[in-house]
Amino acid sequence: MAIGLIIIGDEILSGRRVDKHFPKVLELLTQRGLQLSWAEYVGDERERITATLKRTLSGSDIVFCTGGIGATPDDHTRQCAAAALGVPLQLHPEAKEKIQERIGDTAREAGITPDFNAPENLHRLKMGEFPQGASIIPNPYNKIPGFSIQNTSGEGAHYFAPGFPVMAWPMFEWVLETKYAHLFHRQAWSEKSVLVFEAAESTLTPMMEAIEAEFPLVKVFSLPHVGDDKTRRHIDLGVKGDPDQVEQAFVKMQNGLNALKAEFHLPS
CATH class of the missing domain: 3.30.70.600 (Ribosomal protein S10)
Structure with missing residues (x-):
């Protein structure tokens, strides 16, 4: 299987932020005897993100995707992944549990009782709305998970993480160690x-x-x-x-x- 990387965000293309994901993903792969076959940068444009994902989901590659999975107006990746698959978004039960754990932790740190039905906390649950059939990727930094979906070809998969390096990098490392250890160092180079x-x-x-x-x-x-x-x-x-x-x-x-x-x- 080839391995690809999609980095989503206007802030990268405008230069407002410098991309750090590309060299880190290279490092993670190289440490395990793997290689990156391709990479793409995409801005926060729904039509373009959807078209990109529809194309890459039809292949057999392992694809890491970072950025745009939050719940603010400029976050479109979750919705675009669902559109590319032709399935609805659904609140993932494990994601809901993890997000509410995070809400509880934050409230207790502030010395207050968490109100899970408060409007802002109900809005936070949108971060757990993933394409139907998705699986979660654990987030060791703040518990709010990413997600993975299988490619429409029946081979390969896409793995989605936030744009924050402190979250994305350990999540991608977890994917490699959990899903693809059997591929490590198989090809001498x-x-x-x-x-x-x-x-x-x-x-x-x-x-x-x-x-x-x-x-x-x-x-x-x-x-x-x-x-x-x-x-x-x-x-x-x-x-x-x-x-x-x-x-x-x-x-x-x-x-x-x-x-x-x-x-x-x-x-x-």
């Missing part, structure tokens, strides 16, 4: 590269193509840098994939660079 100075990519391309043709379990990457006051113009050139083939491909790459009389060094 290696990566090696060199810095090639003052060379044109067009000169290196035939060698790169030949390496990928000879080693089908390896991908070649080429990341040009225009240079700055600290380093000359160079290309970060390397191979990644199956460790055994990476070793062989890397030797082939270095031999090819020597044949081209290219200047290259291992990264420091």
Whole structure:
């Protein structure tokens, strides 16, 4: 299964907040021998969120989605997920219980008796209205859960958490440890590269193509840098994939660079 990430919120696209989810999700996956296949940013626009989820729900990927699951007017993710599935929102009984636990905790901390029927507390229950058939994701920070739904394809699932990193990250980690531990470190992976100075990519391309043709379990990457006051113009050139083939491909790459009389060094 491929793994995807959807980050929802106008505040990210406007620059009001800097996204921290992308690097953290990469970290969580890398620690477990997993890789992120794709990521998308979506603003707080219902039609676009619904269309995005309808498309991704039709696939077989494991998808982490963060942002927009609250109960304020700019939170649309829960409603859009339901619309994408063509099902109604329902107050999840476990979510109701957890939200009321949080209401009780907050009231006791303030030294008052919780009134679960107060208008503001009834409104808080909307945070537990998830698409019909959803399951909850526990939230160790404040007990207000996220939710998960199965993909319409019958394979894969979507996991929804709040936009707050302090909540989303442990929730995503719980999903990985609880649902996908059997996928950890199943595919061996290696990566090696060199810095090639003052060379044109067009000169290196035939060698790169030949390496990928000879080693089908390896991908070649080429990341040009225009240079700055600290380093000359160079290309970060390397191979990644199956460790055994990476070793062989890397030797082939270095031999090819020597044949081209290219200047290259291992990264420091």
